[in-house]
Amino acid sequence: MTVPTLLCVHPHPDDESIACGGLLASTVAAGRRAVVVTCTGGEEGENLAGIDLGADDLVTHRRRELADALAALGVTEHEYLGYRDSGMVGSPTNHHPDSFHGADIEEAAGRLAAVVRRVRPHVVVSDDATGTYGHPDHVKAHHVTVRAVALAADPRADVPGEPWRVVKRYVNVIGRSRLAAMHHALIDAGLASPFGDDDVAAADLPFGVDDASITAHLDIADWLPRKRAAMAAHRSQIGEDSFFLNVPPAIASTAFAVEQFVLEDGAAAGDLPETDLFAGITAAEAHPAAG
Structure with missing residues (x-):
């Protein structure tokens, strides 16, 4: 197996x-x-x-x-x-x-x-x-x-x-929305954010x-x-x-x-986003390259 x-x-x-x-x-x-x-x-x-x-x-x-x-x-x-x-x-x-x-x-x-x-x-x-x-x-x-x-x-x-x-x-x-949510959560809690202390929109973040x-x-x-x-x-x-x-x-x-x-x-299995990177791959499945 x-x-x-x-x-x-x-x-x-x-x-x-x-x-x-x-x-x-x-x-x-x-x-x-x-x-x-x-x-x-x-x-x-x-x-x-x-x-x-x-x-x-x-x-x-x-x-x-x-x-x-x-x-x-x-x-x-x-x-x-x-x-x-x-x-x-x-x-x-x-x-x-x-x-x-x-x-x-x-x-x-x-x-x-x-x-x-x-x-x-x-x-x-x-x-x-x-x-x-x-x-x-x-x-x-x-x-x-x-x-x-x-x-x-x-x-x-x-x-x-x-x-x-x-x-x-x-x-x-x-994802940018995840970064933005983290940034705003830190600001709201009075903590320092890696992106400064301004109200930064997700689209304006330097990466993501x-x-x-x-x-x-x-x-x-x-x-x-x-x-x-x-x-x-x-x-x-x-x-x-x-x-x-x-x-x-x-x-x-x-x-x-x-x-x-x-x-x-590769091909995604089912609806997106996937919640398991192994979706569609069975435990017994082997994938040698074609000769």
Whole structure:
């Protein structure tokens, strides 16, 4: 029997928990298989919480944080793609010889395609083409994933393993109305919003996607404690006093108890928005690529 399998591709340690923590936790709890690929080691992150790293460098510490976060989500399978964090847009580190941003797309996609063939996922999730907020590694993760899924299915591709066709490929997104609701909830509660203190319309927010484009809307309220525990595990990046962990419960439900996705490749099952990324995929269904 083929276990329904999810593969989530994220650029840095902590992205998996912020973007897909609820999806990952609920997938495991449902008896499905969840695998995470992290494209870089997060070398350009900062010790934002000012924690004591002891004798470790930040990358070593972030590896432990990621392991703790995955444990909180119940995920037991993880791989690094082997690239270096590129830093924010315009940073000199964008041009580091090992940066993910500067990596050859075919070479990087080949690495990921080999993982796809080995893992044989039915569902793959990555960033969208904008990288949510434009970070070079998030954008690159999208393009590498799109190409890797195609390579994995191509019997002519020079990729180790047997060809495998992913059934459904999604991108994780945030709808503009959700962002606007979060912003106004924070303002109404007298709290600081990432978007300032003005009455900003959804259409004027600096990022987010149109609600009409969202094809999957997951209620992860039951898994929110695990998601927040996973986020808290990334102690150097998300401190105890961070916005992510300290908003009131009602606002936390608005901000974090929903995860949204767009189906870019594959067929949706039933009415939209979907409430299960595995909808239409049976437990015994295997999808090798056509020869």
